[in-house]
Structure formats: structure tokens, C-alpha cells
Amino acid sequence: MNTTDTTTLQSDTKDAQKGNGTQTLLRGLALLECVAQGISDVKGIAAHLGTPRSTTHRMLNSLVAEGYLHHVPYGGYSLGFRLIYLGTKAQEQRPLGALARPFLEELAAMTGDTVHLGTQEGNRVFYLDKISGTKGLEMRSRIGNRMPLASTGVGKALMLGLPPEAWQALYDEAVAEKVAAGEPVLLSPWPQFHEDMLSYRAQGWVMDLEENEIGIRCVGAPVRDVSGEVVAAVSVASAVPYTSRERMLDLGPMVRDVAQKISETLGLGKKQS
Structure with a gap:
């Protein structure tokens, strides 16, 4: 493989990574919108987003860990303290x-x-x-x-x-x-x-x-x-x-x-x- 081919391959790989990152970000934002609308269980969120339950569960766990969502066992998900903070900042700005x-x-x-x-x-x-x-x-x-x-x-x-x-x-x-x-x-x-x-x-x-x-x-x-x-x-x-x-x-x-x-x-x- 020559230098030109290597450079092209690296560029394509970076573009693919950017695309995957953007898709993940948009899915996470769509998930937050679901919870904001009152869809609070994994099954309902997965159905709304059209994503597998396993993928949805991983995203939910990540957002809970970062404080963007709050989870009550057997009670579902609600918006977390980080969003309250960001909402306050948004109003201030x-x-x-x-x-x-x-x-x-x-x-x-x-x-x-x-x-x-x-x-x-x-x-x-x-x-x-x-x-x-x-x-x-x-x-x-x-x-x-x-x-x-x-x-x-x-x-x-x-x-x-x-x-x-x-x-x-x-x-x-x-x-x-x-x-x-x-x-x-x-x-x-x-x-x-x-x-x-x-x-x-x-x-x-x-x-x-x-x-x-x-x-x-x-x-x-x-x-x-x-x-x-x-x-x-x-x-x-x-x-x-x-x-x-x-x-x-x-x-x-x-x-x-x-x-x-x-x-x-x-x-x-x-x-x-």
C-alpha cells in the first residue's frame, strides 16, 4: 500500500469515527428528550428510539453515571441534576x-x-x-x-x-x-x-x-x-x-x-x- 492509499484509509477511518460519534451523541440527546416527555422505562425508550434494549440500557447507565439522568429502581428514569444545572445556566445566558x-x-x-x-x-x-x-x-x-x-x-x-x-x-x-x-x-x-x-x-x-x-x-x-x-x-x-x-x-x-x-x-x- 502506497503513502497515498494509507493517507486515504486514515482519513476514511477518522470520518467514520466522527460519524459514529455524532450518531451516538444524537441518540443520547433523543433519549433525554424521551425521558423529558415522560417515557421512563427501558422498554418504552427503546421502542421510541428504535434501538435494542441492550444498547438503550448502556446509554441509560452512562447518562445516570454522569448525572444527566436519575434512576429509581422499579420506578424508571427521570431527568438528573446535571440537566437542572444546565437549564439554570441556559436561562441565565x-x-x-x-x-x-x-x-x-x-x-x-x-x-x-x-x-x-x-x-x-x-x-x-x-x-x-x-x-x-x-x-x-x-x-x-x-x-x-x-x-x-x-x-x-x-x-x-x-x-x-x-x-x-x-x-x-x-x-x-x-x-x-x-x-x-x-x-x-x-x-x-x-x-x-x-x-x-x-x-x-x-x-x-x-x-x-x-x-x-x-x-x-x-x-x-x-x-x-x-x-x-x-x-x-x-x-x-x-x-x-x-x-x-x-x-x-x-x-x-x-x-x-x-x-x-x-x-x-x-x-x-x-x-x-
């Missing part, structure tokens, strides 16, 4: 949450409803913060959850920062996800959805009429940075009996004003030197 928190608390106190703060990650909403309401209601949103933009109040508020020609692809994606999950599609037909979004854009706030979760209504508004770009959104959500159309019309300007205050904290409206 995303100053938007810290800057917005006092305004979210003020809005929660004024309304008694659940308040969300979300950002856009790809084609989905990432819930950055959540303050539960005082009415004893619980909803599917969680800090760290990701949901379709077009079917959530926070998501539709984020969409106000996108060009209208980008809306339909996000709408189609939200509808497809509902269908795939076997859930009823409560989004308006596309022409009506588009017309509503144009109206929302003009008034500066949006409504979610049970489109994400049956029985839950939501009002949202976008947060803008110093350049005027939409970087986040705030929403107030509650059950239908507490959120009549008339109350939503009252909440809309209130949520918009809070989003404006957060925007001003981020520098919106300040003169640039």
Missing part, C-alpha cells in the same frame, strides 16, 4: 427571560391567568417562561416545550414579524401535525386564517380560539428588539369560561402594552448613536 420576568409577573397579577413568554426556533415556538394562573387550570404548555407557530397564541404573535408569504407554510405544518396526532383541526380555513392574520398585524395582537388546545383561549402580542425585529412574544391564556370574546378584546391591548414595555427594555424606540 438568555437575558430576555430575566428582563421580561417582572412584566410577566405584573401581567399575571392583573389578569389571574396563565402568562407565557416564547421565542421562535425554526418553525416552532420555544416556551421560555410560564407563570401559571390562579384559577387552578393546567394546560399543555411547559417551559422548554416546542409547539407549531400557527396554532398557538405566542406563535401567531411571532408570525407577525414574518412576511405574509411565509405564513401558509407554517399554517400547513400546524394542520399536518394535528392530523398526524389524530387531534381535531380547529384552525380556520386558510383564506380566513390569512385574513385574520392581516387584521392582527394591523392591531398588534392576536387571538388563539382553542386552536392549540380544546377549551383554552389565548391572546398574544410580539416583543421587538432595538432594531424593531420580532424576537419574542407574550401571551395570556385561560379556559373558555373565563375568556369570552369580549374579555379577549379587553385583554388584547393590555397584552400588547406589556409586550411594548418589554420591547422598550430591549431598546426599542431608543435613539442609536
